[in-house]
Amino acid sequence: xxxxxxxxxxxxxxxxxxxxxxxxxxxxxxxxxxxxxxxxxxxxxxxxxxxxxxxxxxxxxxxxxxxxxxxxxxxxxxxxxxxxxxxxxxxxxxxxxxxxxxxxxxxxxxxxxxxxxxxxxxxxxxxxxxxxxxxxxxxxxxxxxxxxxxxxxxxxxxxxxxxxxxxxxxxxxxxxxxxxxxxxxxxxxxxxxxxxxxxxxxxxxxxxxxxxxxxxxxxxxxxxxxxxxxxxxxxxxxxxxxxxxxxxxxxxxxxxxxxxxxxxxxxxxxxxxxxxxxxxxxxxxxxxxxxxxxxxxxxxxxxxxxxxxxxxxxxxxxxxxxxxxxxxxxxxxxxxxxxxxxxxxxxxxxxxxxxxxxxxxxxxxxxxxxxxxxxxxxxxxxxxxxxxxxxxxxxxxxxxxxxxxxxxxxxxxxxxxxxxxxxxxxxxxxxxxxxxxxxxxxxxxxxxxxxxxxxxxxxxxxxxxxxxxxxx
Numbered sequence: 001x002x003x004x005x006x007x008x009x010x011x012x013x014x015x016x017x018x019x020x021x022x023x024x025x026x027x028x029x030x031x032x033x034x035x036x037x038x039x040x041x042x043x044x045x046x047x048x049x050x051x052x053x054x055x056x057x058x059x060x061x062x063x064x065x066x067x068x069x070x071x072x073x074x075x076x077x078x079x080x081x082x083x084x085x086x087x088x089x090x091x092x093x094x095x096x097x098x099x100x101x102x103x104x105x106x107x108x109x110x111x112x113x114x115x116x117x118x119x120x121x122x123x124x125x126x127x128x129x130x131x132x133x134x135x136x137x138x139x140x141x142x143x144x145x146x147x148x149x150x151x152x153x154x155x156x157x158x159x160x161x162x163x164x165x166x167x168x169x170x171x172x173x174x175x176x177x178x179x180x181x182x183x184x185x186x187x188x189x190x191x192x193x194x195x196x197x198x199x200x201x202x203x204x205x206x207x208x209x210x211x212x213x214x215x216x217x218x219x220x221x222x223x224x225x226x227x228x229x230x231x232x233x234x235x236x237x238x239x240x241x242x243x244x245x246x247x248x249x250x251x252x253x254x255x256x257x258x259x260x261x262x263x264x265x266x267x268x269x270x271x272x273x274x275x276x277x278x279x280x281x282x283x284x285x286x287x288x289x290x291x292x293x294x295x296x297x298x299x300x301x302x303x304x305x306x307x308x309x310x311x312x313x314x315x316x317x318x319x320x321x322x323x324x325x326x327x328x329x330x331x332x333x334x335x336x337x338x339x340x341x342x343x344x345x346x347x348x349x350x351x352x353x354x355x356x357x358x359x360x361x362x363x364x365x366x367x368x369x370x371x372x373x374x375x376x377x378x379x380x381x382x383x384x385x386x387x388x389x390x391x392x393x394x395x396x397x398x399x400x401x402x403x404x405x406x407x408x409x410x411x412x413x414x415x416x417x418x419x420x421x422x423x424x425x426x427x428x429x430x431x432x433x434x435x436x437x438x439x440x441x442x443x444x445x446x447x448x449x450x451x452x453x454x455x456x457x458x459x460x461x462x463x464x465x466x467x468x469x470x471x472x
Contacts, residue, residue, distance in 0.1 A: 007034055007037070007038055007167070009026070009031065009034045009035075010034070010035075010038050010167040010168070010170075011167065012170060013170045013171070013215065013216055013217040013219070013220050013470070014073050014076045014078075014118075014170040014171040014215070014217075014220045014223075014224075015072075015073075015217065015219050015220055015223060017031055017073075017075070017076045017170060018072065018073045018074055018075065018076050018117065021074045021075040021076075022074060026075075027061070027065050027075065028060075028061035028062075028064045028065050028074065028075030028119060029058060029061040029062055029065060031061070031075050031076060031077055031119075032054075032057050032058055032061045032075075032077050032119055032121060033058070035077035035121060035168065035169060036054050036057075036077075036121060038166075038167060038168045038169075039052070039121075039122065039163075039168045039169075042146075042166050042167070042168050043168065045144065045146075045149065045166075046143065046144045046145075046146050046149065046153075046162045046163075046166055047125065047140065047141055047142065047143050047144055047162075048124055048125055048143050048153075048158075048159040048160070048161075048162035048163045048166070048168065049122055049123075049124065049125065049159070049163075050082040050090075050092065050094070050122070050123040050124055050125045050126070050140060050159060051082065051089055051090045051091075051092075051122065051123040052121070052122050052123075053086065053088075053089045053120060053121060053122060053123070054121055054122075056088065056089065056120070056121070057077065057119045057120060057121035060114070060119050060120075061075065061119055064117065064119070069117040070117075071115055071116035071117035071118075071227060072116055072117065072223045072224070072226075072227055073116050073117040073118045073171075073223070073224070074117035075117060075119065076117060076118050076119065076170065076171065077118075077119050077121050077169055077170075078113065078118035078119060078120050078121070078169065078171060078172065078173065079120065079121065079122040079123065079124045079159075079160065079163055079169055079172045079173065080110060080113075080120055080122075080123055080124070080172075080173045081123070081124050081126055081156075081157055081159070081160055081172075081173050081174055081175055082094060082123040082124060082125060082126050082159070083126055083130055083156075083175060084107045084109060084110055084173070084175075084211075085103035085105065085106055085107045085110065086103070086106050086107075086110050086120055086123065087103060087104065087105050087106040088102060088103075088104075089102070089103075089120075089123060090102050090123070091103055091123065092139060093126065093128070093129050093130070094125065094126040094127050094128045094129060094130070094135075094137040094139060094140075094156075095128045095129060095137070095139060095336070095337065095338070095341075096138060096139045096336040096337075097323060097329055097332075097333070097336045097337055099139060107202060108201055108202035109173075109200065109201050109202040109211050109228065112201045112202070112227070112228055113173065113224075113228065116224065116227045116228070118171075122163075122169075124157070124159030124160040124162075124163055124172060124173075125137065125140055125143050125158065125159030125162075126155070126156045126157065126158070126159060127155050127156050127158070128337070128338045128340070128341050129315075129316065129319055129341060130155070130156035130175070130177060130180060131156070131312070131315075131316060131340060131341060131344060132155050132156060132340060132397055132406075132410070133152075133154065133155045133156070133178075133179065133180075133183050133397060133410055133413060133414050134152040134153075134154065134155045134158065134392070134394070134396070134397035134398070135152070135153060135154070135155040135156060135157075135158025135159055135162075135184075136152070136155075136394060136395070136397065136398045136399060137338070137399070138338055138399050142394045142395075142398065143158040143159050143162050144162065144394070145162065145165075145187060145188060145391055145440075146162055146165045146166040146188065147165065147188060147189065147439075147440055147441070148391070148438065148440060150393055150394060151187075151390075151391040151392065151393055151394060151440070152187060152391045152392055152393070152394055152396070152397065153165075153184055153187055153188055153391070154180075154183040154184030154185070154186065154187035154188065154391065155180060155183060155184065155397075156175070156177075156180040157172075157174035157175060157176075157180050157181055157183075157184045157214060158184050158187075160172035160173060160174045160184065160213075160214050161174075161184030161185065161187065161188040161190060161214050162188065164188070164190055164214050164215065164216060165188040165189060165190060165216075170215070170216065170220065171213055171214070171215045171216075171220050171224065172213060172214055173211065173212075173213055174192065174211075174212060174213055174214045175209055175210065175211045175212075176194040176209065176210050176211075176212070176421065177208055177209035177210075177421055178208075178308070178312065178414065178417060178418045178421050179386070179414050179416075179417025179418060179421070181193070181194045181210075181212060181213075181214065181429070182194055182386050182417050182427060182428070182429035182443065182445060183386065183387060183414060183417060183429075184214065185214055185386070185429035185431070185443055186386035186387050186429045186431070186441065186442065186443030186445075187387075187391040187440075187441070188214075188441065189431040189440075189441035189469060190214045190215065190216060190429075190431060191214070191215050191216065191217065191218055191221055191428070191429070191430060191431065191460065191464075191469075192212075192213075192214050192215075192221075192428065192429045192443075193212060193221055193225070193426065193427070193428040193429075193453070193456060193457070193460070194210055194212065194420060194421075194426060194427050194428065195210050195211075195212050195225065195229070195426055195453060196210070196237055196424055196425065196426045196450050196451050196452075196453060197210060197236075197424030197425075197450070198230070198235070198236040198237060198424070199229055199230065199237055199426075199451075199453070200212065200228050200229055200230060201228050201229070201230055203230070204236070205236040205424075208311075208363075208421045208422065208424070209421070210421075211228075212224070212225060212228070216470045217464070217470060218457065218460045218461050218464050219244065219245070219461075221457075221460075222242065222243050222244070222457050222461075223242065223244075225453070225457075226239075226240075226241070226242035226243075237450070237451040238451070240451075240453055240454045240457075241454070243454065243457045243458060243461070245461050246458060246461040246462045246465060247458050247462075251458075253288050253289045253290050254283075254289040254290070254380040254381055254455065254459065255289070255290050255292060255377075255378050255379045255380050255381075256280070256283055256284075256289055256290065256291050256292065256379065256380065256381045256382070256383050256446070257291075257292050257293075257294045257377060257379040257381070257382045257383065258276075258277075258280050258291050258292065258293050258294060258383045258384075259293075259294040259295075259296070259297055259382065259383070259384050260273055260276050260277070260384065260385065261296070262301065262384075262385075262388065262415030262416055263297065263299050263300075263301030263304055263305070263415055263416075263419065264301030264302055264305070264415065265296060265301065266388070266412070266415065268385045268387075268388040268389065269388060269389040269390070271389075271390065271433075271435040271436060271437065271442060272385045272387065272388060272389060272390075272433075272442055273385075274433070275385075275432065275433025275434070275435075275442040275444065276383065276384065276385050276433070276442075276444055278432070278433060279383060279430070279432045279433065279444035280383060282432065282463065282466060282467060283383070283459075283463075286466050286467075287459075287462050287463070287466060289459075291383070292377070292379060294377075294382075297370075297373065297382075297419075298369055298370075298373055299366060299369070299370075299419065301415070303362075304366065304418075304419070304422075305411050305415070305418075307358075307359040307362050307363065308359075308418050308422065309347065309407065310348070310351060310355050310356065310358075310359040311356065311359050311360065311363070312344065313344040313345065313347040313348035313351075314348045314355075314356050314359075315344075316341050316344035316345040316348065317344070317345040317348035317349055319341070319345070320333065320337070320341070320342070320345040323337070338399050339399060339400075339402075339403065340399060340401070340403060340406055343402075343403030343404075343406070344403075347403075363422045363423075366419070366422050366423055367422065367423040367424055367425075367450075370419070370423045370425065371423070371425075371449060371450065374448075374449045380448065380452075380455055381446050381447065381448050381455060381456070381459065382446070382447045382448075383444060383445070383446055384416045384444075384445050384447075385416050385442075385443075385444070385445060386416060386417060386429045386442075386443040386444065386445040387413060387414060387416065387417075387442075387443070388412055388413050388414075388415060388416070389413060390435045390438055390440045390442065391440060392413070396409065397409060397410065397413075416445060417445070419447075420447050423450070424450055425447050425448060425449060425450050426447065426448050426450070426451075426452065426453045426456055427445055427446065427447035427448075427456075428445070428446050428447075428456050428460060429443035429444070429445055430443060430444050430445075430446065430460055430463055430464075431443055431469045432444045432463065432467060432469070441469075446459060446460075
C-alpha cells in the first residue's frame with residue numbers, strides 16, 4: 001500500500017474486512033465511514049474520485065447492519081468505474097458531454113455486486129469513454145499514481161487503481177476492453193484479472209470488453225469472480241469453483257510459453273524485459289513449472305494493430321453518431337468532446353463501409369489461431385509483459401497530444417494486452433517486478449485458453465505465496 005494511509009482498516013483486504021463484520025468486531029457503517037474518511041483525506045492528492053455517493057452507502061450500511069448478508073463481502077466499501085450505471089448517481093463516462101447524466105436504474109452487474117454485500121460509495125474516474133490507457137480526462141483532470149503522483153495510474157480503470165493502491169478502498173470495480181484492468185494493475189502494483197469473454201454477469205460471448213475488479217490480494221479477486229460469474233442456462237462457459245488458495249495437492253507442472261517481444265517483434269524497455277524473465281525464473285525454479293521460450297506468436301502484429309484501430313475507432317464513431325442525433329447535445333459536440341475521441345471517430349468515418357465487418361471477421365480468425373497455438377504447443381499459459389515500459393509521466397498520453405502521435409505512443413506502450421480482448425482469452429497482471437531506477441512496479445501478464453481462469457488463479461496464489469507483494 002502507498003505511503004499515507006495510517007488507518008488500520010485501510011490496510012486490510014476486502015476478505016479480512018468482511019471477516020470482521022461477520023465476527024461482530026466492526027459494523028458495515030463503521031467500515032463505510034472509515035473509507036469515506038480515507039477518501040476525503042487522500043483523494044485530493046490522487047484525484048481518483050469521479051462522483052461520490054456517500055449517503056447512499058451509509059443508508060445501505062444501516063440496512064445491512066440489521067440483516068445477515070449471504071454474499072462474500074458483507075459491509076465492505078466498494079466503488080464502480082464511471083462507465084456502469086448506479087441508480088441515482090451521475091454516470092459521465094469521463095466525458096463533459098454526459099456530465100449531467102443520472103441513470104434511473106442500476107446495471108445488472110451493479111445489482112449483483114451489491115448482493116455480494118459490497119457497499120458502493122463512489123464512482124471512479126476513467127478517461128473519456130474509456131478510450132485511453134491513461135486516465136487524464138478533461139472532465140475532472142488527471143488521476144495521479146499513488147506510487148509517483150507525477151505519473152499515470154494507467155487506464156482506463158485508472159481511478160479504481162489509484163483508490164485501491166492508496167488504501168482508500170480494498171477492492172474496486174474495473175473493466176477491460178483492450179487492457180484496462182491489466183494496465184492499471186501493472187502501473188499501480190495491483191492484481192488484476194481479465195475474465196474470459198462472456199464470463200461475467202451482464203456480458204455476452206460477443207463482448208470484447210469484460211468486467212471484474214482490481215485488488216491487492218488474489219483471494220479478493222477470486223471471491224468476487226466466483227460471485228459475479230454467470231451460471232445461468234445460457235452462459236457460454238461453465239462456471240469455475242471458488243478457489244481460496246493454491247492447489248493443496250501437487251499438480252502436474254504447467255507449461256508456460258514465454259514471449260518477451262510484442263506482436264510486432266519490438267522489445268520492451270530493459271527493466272520490463274528483466275522483470276518478465278525474472279517472473280519466468282520464479283515460475284520455473286521456485287514453483288517447478290516448465291517455461292518454454294517463444295520467439296513470436298502466430299499473429300501479424302502490424303495487421304492486428306491496424307484492425308484493432310478499426311474496431312476501436314468504430315466505437316468512438318458510434319458514440320459521436322448518438323450524440324449528433326440528440327438535439328440537446330448535437331450543437332455542442334465539438335466544444336465538449338476531447339480531441340482523441342474526435343480523432344478516432346474521424347478515422348472510422350474515413351474507412352470503407354465494410355471495414356468493421358472485415359475487422360471482426362479477422363478477429364474471429366485470430367481467436368481460432370491463438371487457441372490452436374495453445375493446443376499445438378501444449379502450453380497451458382502464455383507469459384508476456386503487460387506494458388512495454390513503466391508508467392509514463394502525466395501528459396504523455398494526455399488530451400493535448402495530437403491524434404496520430406497518441407496512436408503511435410499507445411500502440412508502442414500497450415502492444416501486449418489487446419490480443420486477449422480480441423481472442424476473448426482470460427489474462428492477468430501480477431505485480432512481480434520493480435524498475436530499479438524509479439522503484440515503480442512492473443506487472444507480468446499470464447494468459448490462458450478461453451474459460452481456463454482456474455489455471456490463472458491457481459498460479460496467482462502460488463506466485464503470491466512465493467513472492468508476496470502485499471503485507472498485512
